Amino acid sequence: MNTRDASLPVIDYYKIIAPSIIDSPEAHQESEKEKHRLFEAFIHVGFVYLANHSIPDFAYKNLFAHAKRFFALPEDEKAKIETGEKKAFHGWFAPHRTSGDKTNSDQKEAFDVGDDNDPTRPNQWPENWPEFRDDMNYFFEKCHQVHLVLLRALAQQVGIDEDFFEPHVNAKDHFFRVLYYPETTRSSFKNRLRAGAHTDYGTLTLLFNDNSGGLQVRHADGQYIDAPPIPGCAIINVGDLLARWFNDILRSTEHRVIEPASKLDENGNIPEMLPARYAIAWFGHPNRDALVEPLEQCCTPENPKKYGPVYAGKHVVERLAFLHKMGKNTATWDDSMQRKEGNLHAAESLPQLVDATAG
Numbered sequence: 001m002n003t004r005d006a007s008l009p010v011i012d013y014y015k016i017i018a019p020s021i022i023d024s025p026e027a028h029q030e031s032e033k034e035k036h037r038l039f040e041a042f043i044h045v046g047f048v049y050l051a052n053h054s055i056p057d058f059a060y061k062n063l064f065a066h067a068k069r070f071f072a073l074p075e076d077e078k079a080k081i082e083t084g085e086k087k088a089f090h091g092w093f094a095p096h097r098t099s100g101d102k103t104n105s106d107q108k109e110a111f112d113v114g115d116d117n118d119p120t121r122p123n124q125w126p127e128n129w130p131e132f133r134d135d136m137n138y139f140f141e142k143c144h145q146v147h148l149v150l151l152r153a154l155a156q157q158v159g160i161d162e163d164f165f166e167p168h169v170n171a172k173d174h175f176f177r178v179l180y181y182p183e184t185t186r187s188s189f190k191n192r193l194r195a196g197a198h199t200d201y202g203t204l205t206l207l208f209n210d211n212s213g214g215l216q217v218r219h220a221d222g223q224y225i226d227a228p229p230i231p232g233c234a235i236i237n238v239g240d241l242l243a244r245w246f247n248d249i250l251r252s253t254e255h256r257v258i259e260p261a262s263k264l265d266e267n268g269n270i271p272e273m274l275p276a277r278y279a280i281a282w283f284g285h286p287n288r289d290a291l292v293e294p295l296e297q298c299c300t301p302e303n304p305k306k307y308g309p310v311y312a313g314k315h316v317v318e319r320l321a322f323l324h325k326m327g328k329n330t331a332t333w334d335d336s337m338q339r340k341e342g343n344l345h346a347a348e349s350l351p352q353l354v355d356a357t358a359g
């Protein structure tokens, strides 16, 4: 197979939700079929394109426009709202906070936003820029709704109550990342990718890309396939915790952002410089105190239970701490650290660790 030509399945979100708009037997039948296709795609590939996803174009186009302006700000401006373990992992993700393996780090910067209504983990916002905040919050909510519909569809596929996941994600402990991969040279890719191979941590990721290309997804045969953007489609993938809930029936698939395919310039040459790339990745997460354990319905003699229970917050915080400083200051999680009434300062108490930014 020419892996550059293989492509991800396309799922039609409109077909999934149609019965709530047209209550006809055909709409129900189509919806069931599409939900099953989604489930199968997550089993075999872990990634899909989602067409007609219901998130209005302006919601992410506004964010791309803000991103261009934000990342062009002077470094000391951005540094005022730099993210970190003591900042609930929200704010500007400086280029030095990169993932990848210990020798190769990513060529990227980002801005991370969580639920703005959660006083326990406040966001950090640039000054005097109310539209920035409003547009980010609008996008956050829209993605939460789509992600819920998809979780409902997946629950139904394994015969559990379709609302099973709702109480485990209703605290909206998600966050999203506006990503900026600066202009760079082709030769830079010898040592560093734009995003090293990784899996996402949570439930489902909703990804919106510009047209730069470079995203690749690891197929079950181990080969990477290109996942170029399709206009009007979001890319959705399964994260580790959802895979764990499904006892790995669903795949949390590795992906990365590499050097994009060559585009010839007007003289027929391959330019050495590559323009900047922008992307928005919305990461759905279970509530931090959700105990994630393989569903009984996904454990069989052929596929016995693979994992014990884990607090979602522990998994996410440990992965984030690793990302931020390549594991130098691995966060610790105390299992009693659950969301409690009146615990408004969880951002400071969670996790209890040396601030990796100091390292």
Ligand SMILES: O=C(O)CCC(=O)C(=O)O
Pocket (backbone or CB within 6 Å): 177, 179, 195, 200, 207, 209, 215, 255, 256, 257, 278, 279, 281
């Ligand atoms: O930039 C992209 O297309 C992918 C980013 C990504 O996978 C991530 O940030 O987790």
Ligand SMILES: [Fe+2]
Pocket (backbone or CB within 6 Å): 198, 199, 200, 255, 281
């Ligand atoms: Fe990712």
